[in-house]
Amino acid sequence: MWDLEHWRWAAIRTIVNTRLYITRSSWLAPTTQPEQVKIYRSWLYVYPCRVFLPQDHDSQAHPKLPLVIRVHGGGFMVNNPAVDDPLARHLSDNAHCIVVSIDYGKAPQNKFPTGYEDVVAQTLAIIDDPELPIDKSRVVLSGTSAGGNLVLGAAQDARLRDKLIGINGVCPLVDIERDAATKMATRPDPSIPDFIGDTYDGIAKLYLDGANPPNLRDVRLSPINFTSRQDLPAHVLLVGVEHDMFCREAQDMFDKLKRLTQGGNDSESVEWHKVAGQVHAFENFPIKDSVEKEQKRVEAVEQMYSDIAKWLRRVFAYNV
Incomplete structure (x- = not known):
């Protein structure tokens, strides 16, 4: 039985998805369109997957291609795959x-671990899709914010771990045990607003099942609690954003991974990139009151996209 909060978020999702349908449409965004849309697991609230192929792809020269599976952010509550079209195209x-x-599946209608299981199930289905020219030895998961949380947890799942060569989290939530006050206190400049801060604790409660509270240290919720280097793929790129409340915990996860990687296998790599001067989800929200700040934001987005692509080329053993 839905309560008022369920209906409120259903309405918010409808508004957000309608906006995405318009702004990511072929008539407003012709240069970032996917080659096809596919359904791997279809049920209420889950949108079809968007499949991008390199525009200069020569199927004879490269019959098989590496695979990146992107998982969008939105606080476990909103957005759909179209929000990532510009990054996916790039x-x-x-x-x-x-x-x-x-x-x-989104909260509050779909509590943890529904979304997590959706990510695992769709990833497995995509890897085994005979219609896509996938090189199964080069598969990477990539996610932003809540999506970063989901992929960093899924990468540790026994059903997926051995199928992945790399993992990328962008401003990921990695420790759900830390409350909003703790996270906000780690930001370098409290005068810069963080739009998640005041709502984080409430959103976390809506994502979790209050009737059957999960263990917050579970790596599916707090992927920072991995126990060994082998729990995650060989190559890891974590991207933090300077004024984001999740930046400190993401760097803590990087530090933990780096300590375990040092002196280990040379085929493993762990990288940390920090985007200076920006806030959470900066890539999706233009700055309207300052031309100069907007230009810096656009440059930061372009640089972040470029850095992730360069990292992928290294992981895929392409010449950079």
């Missing part, structure tokens, strides 16, 4: 790979 063309943007 990565496909510049890292010469297949990019598949996927969706997952």
Whole structure:
């Protein structure tokens, strides 16, 4: 039985998805369109996957391509795969790979671990899709914010771990045990607003099942609690954003991974990139009151996209 909060978020999702349908449409965004849309797991609230192929792809020269599976952010509550179209298009063309943007069931209608299981199930289905020219030895998961949380947890799942060569989290939530006050206190400049801060604790409660509270240290919720280097793929790129409340915990996860990687296998790599001067989800929200700040934001988005693509090329063993 839905309560008022369920109906409120259903309405918010409808508004957000309608806006995405318009702004990511072929008539407003012709240069970032996917090559096809596919359904791997279809049920209420889950949108079809968006499949991107490199625009200069020569199927004879490269019969098989690496695969990147993208998982969007939105606080486990909103958005659909179209929100990642600009990044997906960029990565496909510049890292010469297949990019598949996927969706997952949203809270509060779908509590943890529904979204997590959606990510695992769709990832497995995509890897085994005979219609896509996938090089199964080069598969990477990539996610932003809540999507970063989901992929960093899914990468540790026994059903997926051995199928992945790399993992990328962008401003990911990695420790759900830390409350909003703790996270906000780690930001370098409290005068810069963080739009998640005041709502984080409430959103976390709506994502979790209050009737059957999960263990917050579970790596599916707090992927920072991995126990060994082998729990995650060989190559890891974590991207933090300077004024984001999740930046400190993401760097803590990087530090933990780096300590375990040092002196280990030379085929493993762990990288940390920090985007200076920006806030959470900066890539999706233009700054309207300052031309100078907007220009810096656009430059930061372009640089972040470029950095992720370059990292992918290294992971896929392409010449950079």
